[in-house]
Amino acid sequence: MPQAFKAERTTAIPSLHERILGEIEARILSGEWAPGVRIPFEHELAAHYHCSRMTVNKALSELAKAGLIERRRKAGSFVMRAPSRSAILEIPDIKSEVEALGASYRYEILARRRRRGAPADAGRLEGLGEGPIVDLTCRHWAAKKPFCLEERLINLSATPEAADEEFAEAPPGSWLLARAPWTSAEHRIRARPADARRAALLQVSAGTACLAIERRTWSGEAAITYVRLTYPGDAHELIARFSPLQR
């Protein structure tokens, strides 16, 4: 977890509604309450925590605003299936991006290596120790043109299933999004001229201006994944929308 988030973490003892919020969040993030599952009713949670329904309501309302659960009258509260976590910094999965352009999508895995985390990796992803990781390189195509180069580290301590995953069905990004929900993310975005290797892989001339996006995600303190996406040229645009009051 990055320093900026650590600094924000409160050390004060949590109020009851914060505790309820945290415990439910933890159950959702751990997968104990899987997507689609109905969580206990307000009155059940109120009985469990020996508190009034209002206190539970405050916690559940916040979870709903954060997009972790969906609340339906008469039906109950359900863990969200496709968490719309990237609502603010819109980075949809690459397949949707390509298909939105009207092009056919495919991807290939260029390299895949299982190894132990090195100090250099921890520099890229804080919270990554010397545990096992998967190091992946992936190329995404839009029709017959390379669309994006993906260089990724996956922390196997956090997502052990990734060790044997072939990523035949879904690219690593989508696979992880469905499997390892995150609580905080950081993006670093810059324009970079393509170096020789990346230029060749993206079929552009060396030095072409590329949009390089590095994304780090954590679940609590645990590092989930680091990815560097390189989009060739100025065709790709990253869009971020933001309103301080979420409504």
Next chain:
Amino acid sequence: MPQAFKAERTTAIPSLHERILGEIEARILSGEWAPGVRIPFEHELAAHYHCSRMTVNKALSELAKAGLIERRRKAGSFVMRAPSRSAILEIPDIKSEVEALGASYRYEILARRRRRGAPADAGRLEGLGEGPIVDLTCRHWAAKKPFCLEERLINLSATPEAADEEFAEAPPGSWLLARAPWTSAEHRIRARPADARRAALLQVSAGTACLAIERRTWSGEAAITYVRLTYPGDAHELIARFSPLQR
């Protein structure tokens, strides 16, 4: 206001705490309650709206989470001085950026024109009509190197004071941030090779990869400003942090 925000807008009649929230937000955004000013106490607002303190508390707590007000026990609630609106997509004002690098900062206005909005402008900033606008070009320096090129439109219908402003004290970005708070913003980020004109202004060779950031801001439905920032080369990095549960 962009479509995406319009679609989110609820047409349902607001609940009481939503109405209170909205009315206080409007007074802050209009400047009626200026930064630093103390807004009425919870019990005063409860009396004014003929409701319980809890209902007022819900509205004020949300405003505090959104960063529009600061709450202090025994003292009251105060309109925030420097709204930390860019908490998620960190784009601090350019002066701070440069000084954080340890370089001396200065900026100059290269062009400044007052004119009426044209259809082409509305394409850049939705909600901009045919009213008067200011069209600015600005160059920011870090020590003796150009740091950023700023091309900006300011909607004078929303911020009439900008008409006669010389921007001698503060660059337009900081000036606007202090004067015209916004409720929603959109960023578009891409890597672009510098064209001849921009390359010359930024003192790089034509074709150099640049980070181009377009930012649009609105206050409610009203367009405030459009700005295109061009950072030369790969020295500049844009950082965005995000946690769904704001705490």
Next chain:
DNA sequence: TAGTGGTCTAGACCACACT
């Protein structure tokens, strides 16, 4: 010390959606 916000209660009524 006094007054503010932070939290919580034990009710209540209602709209809505499911049966």
Next chain:
DNA sequence: GTGTGGTCTAGACCACTAG
């Protein structure tokens, strides 16, 4: 119909802090 969440009340106690 019936049960859920959405909202609101009229209290209450406490922690914090400004004066």
